[in-house]
Amino acid sequence: MFLEILINAVATGLLLGSIYAALALGLAVTFGILHIPNIAHPVFVVLGAYLAVVANERGWDPILAALAGALPFYLLGALFYEFYARVFERRGEADTMQALTLFFGVSLVVETALVLKFGTNQQTVDVDYVGQSLRIGLLVMPYRLLVPALVAPVMILTLWAYLKFTYAGIAIRAAAHDVRALQVSGVDPHWIKRHAFGIASVTALVAGAILVIIGPVDPFSGRLQIGRAFAVVILAGMGAVPGTILAAFIIGVAESLVSAFLNPSWSPGVAFLILLATLALKPQGLFGASR
Amino acid sequence: MNRLVIEGLEAGYGAVSVLRGISIEVRQGELVALLGTNGNGKSTLLNAILGFVRPTAGRVVLEWDGQTIDLTGAPPHRIVDAGIALVPEGRRLAPNLTVEENLLLAGSGRRARRDARRNLGFCFETFPILKERRAQRAATMSGGQQQMLAIARALMTSPRIVLIDEPSLGLAPIAVTQVIATIRSLQATQNLTIVIAEQSVVQAIDISARAYVLAHGSILRTFARGDSAADLDDIRRAMLGVGESRRPTEAAQ
Structure with a gap:
């Protein structure tokens, strides 16, 4: 019994971790590499999820919809950077506090726009593999986690290459x-x-499609992910793109173990605990160069 | 004739004007020295040519292969693409990239990309140490090696003219000798056009065809090789701004 719970908790943690890595990947580019604290990244993920929902109503698979929407999202991300740069960087060095305010404001605007268009109801997608599970001995892996978890490493490897x-x-790495x-x-x-922001925005779209396969999404779903995404990037180490996946595994498994053996309501706090511990003990992260 | 012409260039930082009407000319194949002690505008002049400092007056014009390109006020990447490369003070390498990545990056410009392979081969041939350490991060190299990487990076942009800012700054004497020897041989064997800003007069004057002495943001004197007036003491005095007092007739003119 204990073994079964442990095995499944670890497996679920790894699957979740893979998904967290996808969510954090764009932030690993904008924050990890460019050092721009883009807290609006999760709201782009939610925007991507809504695109997947709309496409799914027309019979598209969410992940295929994300690939089809890559170019518009690239342009959206590029436009977003252009706006940020016009407001701040042209005038000299961007002040972090002002930049955070801008990104926060953009998040609110996008959330409000989604509420106006779609309401506050939770949105879901309808795909064949949701509701079924893969069973291997004691191990039970639901496809709604397994499929997204396989997409994430592919996306990370592609970006790394x-x-x-x-x-x-x-x-981009030199920037x-x-x-x-x-x-x-x-x-x-x-x-x-601008190019890097465009790429980050495409990863947000893919992450959004994944997010809505895992579970229902509403306009405010991004808020839950902000802390976790930053925790993944900082634990991996600034600029360490392949490290993102291992950092996300650690956070995913830790959350899953806390959920299984302590109390599920504590699990959202786990990422923050890891974030604080990283900043205190190893601020350069697991794979980051010491600065 | 292929040349870089700078006419009446004025530039500064905010309200402080640094360059006051600089006019110089650099012809293809020449090695020209800009001499002057710190704070007299050498780096500002190079940075204004490259577009890092916006000129407030005057022109920077590249006349090459029958084309006349006005570079005044253009952004730096455009100027590099036009064929002017800078080896900046403090080298400004990308510290987190490897030696090879630093070179490839500089070879990625629109014009340079065609010759990237050949240029990389040439850089590795000229600086064997860079080939040996191609996979090493730039930040982990010694000062002299970083200076060589900075020069090689400039060569990767397929430059028509290379501007070198204080190549000897912060290097051990043996590294300075090595870097200067490299610059001289590049100029001689590749027919490169080089402008070198230096404080250490001996090395710079030794290898250059012409030397401009900058003081307080203006060209104070011009020395040509073989010029009888161009003895070292004379140049030193000019750099310290005492040139005129010793030669009253010239100052009067």
Whole structure:
């Protein structure tokens, strides 16, 4: 009995972790690499979830819908950065506090727009695999978790390869440390950051599609994810994209164990506890370079 | 004739004007030195050419292969793309990238990309230490090696003209000798056009065809190689701003 609970709690934790990694991935780019504290990232995830819902009503699979919506979401993210840059960066260095206020405001605007359009009701998608489970011995894995959990590593690997092996990817990684290093290399830093925001926005769309497969989504679902997403990025270490997945596994498994053996109502606090512990004990994170 | 022309350039930071009407010309294949002690505008001049500091007056014009490109006030990446590379003071490498990534990044510009492979091969040939350490993060290299990486990075942009800001700053004497020797050989073997800003007169004057002395944001004197007046003491005095008092006739003109 205990063994069965333990095995399933760990398995569920790993599945959740994989999904958390997908949710945090865009933030690993904007906050982890570019050092822009984009707390509006989760609301983009929710926006992506709504796109998946609307597409699903027309018979689309949520994940396919996310792939189809990649280009509009890229442009949306790029436009969002353009707005941020016009407001702050052109005037000199962006002040973190003001930037946070802007991102918070954008979150509220998007949430309100979703409420006006769709109401506050929870939205769900209808896919064949929801409601069924894969059973292997003692292990029971519901497909509504398993399918999203397989999408996340693919997305992370793709992004990692892009950052590692393309000119634009190398430039994005250079952007955080020294903008002038980009300029003397003949690269436009503004273009590169806008591009990075576009990519982050696409990951938010995919994460949104995943989120709505796992469970119902309402306009305020993003709020639950803000702390967790930051916890994942900071535990992984700033800029450590592949590390995101391991950090998310740790948080997912910890939450799942707390849920199973202590009390499910405590599990939302676990990410914050890990976040605080990381900042206190290992502020550079598991895979980040010490700064 | 291929050349970079700077006419009446004025620039500064906020209300402080640093450059006061600088006019210089650099022809293809030349190695030109900008001499001056700290705070006289050498770095500001290079940064104004590259677009980091916005000129308030004057022009920066590149005349190359029959094209005339006005670079005044253009953003830095556009200027690099036009063929002017900078080896900046403090090197400004991307510390978290590897040696090879730093080089590839500089080779990613629109014009440079065509020759990226060949340029990378040339850089590794010129600086074998960079090839050896290609997978190492730039931040973990010694000062001299970082300076070589910064020069190699400039070469990766397929430059027509390379501006080098204080290559000797903060380096051990042996590294300075090595860097200067490299610059000289690049100029000689590759027919590169180089502008080098320096405080250490001996090294700079030794390798350059022409030297401009900057003081208080203006060109105080110009020395050409073989110029009988161009003895070192003379240049030093000019740099310290005592050149005129020793040569009253010239100052009067």
